[in-house]
Amino acid sequence: MTTLRDAVARFVHDGDTVVIEGFTHLICFAAGHEIIRQDRRDLTLCRLTPDLIYDQMIAAGCARKLVFSWAGNPGVGSLHAFRRAVEGKGAPPLEIEEYSHFGMVARFAAGAARLPFWPLRNYMGTDLPRVNPRIRHVTCPYTGETLATVPALNPDVSIIHAQRADAQGNTQIWGLLGVQKEAAFASAHVIVVVEELVDEAVIRADPNRTVIPGMIVDAVVVEPWGAHPSYAQGYYDRDNDFYVAWEAISRDREALERYLDEFVRGVSDRAAYLDKRPELAARLKAKARYCPGVNYGF
Amino acid sequence: MMASVAARELVDGEVVFVGIGLPNLACNLARATHAPHLVLVYESGAVGAAPVRLPVSIGDPALVTGSLMVCGMADVFQLILQNGRIGVGFLGGAQIDRSGNINTTVIGTYERPTVRLPGSGGAAEIAIHARRTLVVAKLSPRAFPERVDFITSPGHGGAGGGGGGASRRQLGMPGAGPVKVITDKAVLEVDEATGELVLAALYPGVEASDVRARVGWPLQCRSRLGRVEPPTATELRLLRDVLDPERRYLQG
Numbered sequence: 310m311t312t313l314r315d316a317v318a319r320f321v322h323d324g325d326t327v328v329i330e331g332f333t334h335l336i337c338f339a340a341g342h343e344i345i346r347q348d349r350r351d352l353t354l355c356r357l358t359p360d361l362i363y364d365q366m367i368a369a370g371c372a373r374k375l376v377f378s379w380a381g382n383p384g385v386g387s388l389h390a391f392r393r394a395v396e397g398k399g400a401p402p403l404e405i406e407e408y409s410h411f412g413m414v415a416r417f418a419a420g421a422a423r424l425p426f427w428p429l430r431n432y433m434g435t436d437l438p439r440v441n442p443r444i445r446h447v448t449c450p451y452t453g454e455t456l457a458t459v460p461a462l463n464p465d466v467s468i469i470h471a472q473r474a475d476a477q478g479n480t481q482i483w484g485l486l487g488v489q490k491e492a493a494f495a496s497a498h499v500i501v502v503v504e505e506l507v508d509e510a511v512i513r514a515d516p517n518r519t520v521i522p523g524m525i526v527d528a529v530v531v532e533p534w535g536a537h538p539s540y541a542q543g544y545y546d547r548d549n550d551f552y553v554a555w556e557a558i559s560r561d562r563e564a565l566e567r568y569l570d571e572f573v574r575g576v577s578d579r580a581a582y583l584d585k586r587p588e589l590a591a592r593l594k595a596k597a598r599y600c601p602g603v604n605y606g607f
Numbered sequence: 608m609m610a611s612v613a614a615r616e617l618v619d620g621e622v623v624f625v626g627i628g629l630p631n632l633a634c635n636l637a638r639a640t641h642a643p644h645l646v647l648v649y650e651s652g653a654v655g656a657a658p659v660r661l662p663v664s665i666g667d668p669a670l671v672t673g674s675l676m677v678c679g680m681a682d683v684f685q686l687i688l689q690n691g692r693i694g695v696g697f698l699g700g701a702q703i704d705r706s707g708n709i710n711t712t713v714i715g716t717y718e719r720p721t722v723r724l725p726g727s728g729g730a731a732e733i734a735i736h737a738r739r740t741l742v743v744a745k746l747s748p749r750a751f752p753e754r755v756d757f758i759t760s761p762g763h764g765g766a767g768g769g770g771g772g773a774s775r776r777q778l779g780m781p782g783a784g785p786v787k788v789i790t791d792k793a794v795l796e797v798d799e800a801t802g803e804l805v806l807a808a809l810y811p812g813v814e815a816s817d818v819r820a821r822v823g824w825p826l827q828c829r830s831r832l833g834r835v836e837p838p839t840a841t842e843l844r845l846l847r848d849v850l851d852p853e854r855r856y857l858q859g
Contacts, residue, residue, distance in 0.1 A: 333666020
């Protein structure tokens with residue numbers, strides 16, 4: 310159990326390969342903001358969908374390289390800090406390594422299983438292997454079929470946002486699961502950031518909901534609303550208005566800097582960020598929709 | 608119009624891999640009309656989703672609530688898509704070319720793009736694995752060039768195509784690929800003999816020349832050109848009043 314400040318200070322270093330996962334759901338903006346505040350540099354940032362969080366980290370100068378499969382603002386448009394860097398429009402250059410979603414999922418699966426690569430039936434007829442030499446091919450020793458391969462991804466650290474965990478880091482997630490389980494198991498270190506700390510008994514009462522066991526977790530941080538403007542099923546809805554607003558903010562380099570100065574560098578922690586957004590709960594707090602209990606008896 | 612034409616392509620009981628935007632609208636319209644047993648699969652992990660509000664993103668929480676199954680993305684791509692369970696894939700694209708190749712990666716060269724687009728997401732593997740792929744895009748010469756700048760999702764090879772002329776089957780692709788392109792003026796289909804997109808059906812009030820003027824190659828016509836029926840009153844009511852009352856995706 311620690312604070313986000315201490316967890317980032319201890320487990321995220323300049324030059325590290327860092328994963329903040331979560332597919333639309335449970336993206337840990339609180340951690341991204343803390344990494345910006347601690348001014349980490351030369352990071353290799355990996356995510357299927359860089360989303361607003363990596364756009365902010367790219368703008369803040371944290372990233373040397375981006376490994377990804379879909380770099381847009383979902384349902385809205387572009388990530389403009391990312392685009393400025395890749396299109397060479399005055400921003401510092403950003404190295405990119407690009408896959409499809411299936412390729413990124415397979416990279417995490419290989420990393421989690423501690424295999425050097427993962428085979429997939431994919432990429433024939435596409436230009437992706439031409440621009441990414443790490444997408445290769447192997448001949449199946451059983452059928453002779455040619456399969457695509459992607460290399461294992463083993464991050465230095467993965468940061469996983471979740472609904473709840475106990476003090477040992479036994480972590481439960483429901484709703485969209487993304488690739489958090491694979492990313493966590495693939496990583497040298499795992500930081501879990503949760504909406505709620507619960508007793509071990511709560512975890513044990515519903516063990517099928519545990520996605521990440523405490524034995525692979527290095528740090529547990531409690532940070533309510535830590536995923537905003539992403540969401541946490543059962544806690545708060547996605548702040549779609551902010552995702553729409555990001556289009557104009559990220560398009561204008563100065564507006565983006567002003568945003569970072571006010572809401573990231575200008576606050577000491579997540580609690581201070583939330584103090585600046587007192588209207589969030591009224592607008593986004595989740596309505597109750599409980600599922601009836603499950604009988605685990607025997 | 609595009610949403611209702613796309614919806615009619617879907618058969619009740621089919622398993623559809625749904626993209627956000629118009630495909631999402633079309634799938635939910637089909638579910639509300641002729642295809643109540645359509646199984647909507649989203650790459651985010653929702654299987655058999657029944658969203659009560661129009662999802663703004665492909666990972667909207669409304670896709671989870673009331674869905675048949677929620678699984679991790681490794682399961683979506685390996686156990687559902689690569690396993691061969693997807694009947695229809697729905698894709699959009701910034702560019703679609705003569706061979707049905709789709710580009711969602713870059714305009715210009717990859718190394719120095721004029722416009723950097725989001726990239727594949729799940730599109731490459733959908734175009735490879737779904738039994739058939741439907742494409743939704745507005746017609747314009749920029750969007751329909753002779754040859755895309757980058758093949759994100761493979762079409763039908765053809766001369767100079769990504770496969771160097773090899774057929775999809777020779778390249779080992781399980782699915783039929785982009786067989787139909789639903790535009791704002793007409794429907795294009797792939798000609799099985801040539802692997803080329805050809806004009807198949809026109810919307811009311813549209814002439815073949817209107818379509819040809821917006822396509823960057825000499826567009827061939829099916830020998831019997833179809834006429835697309837306009838949206839019915841029921842389709843329009845559902846789209847405007849129920850599915851997209853805020854007009855997020857509908858125009859006009």
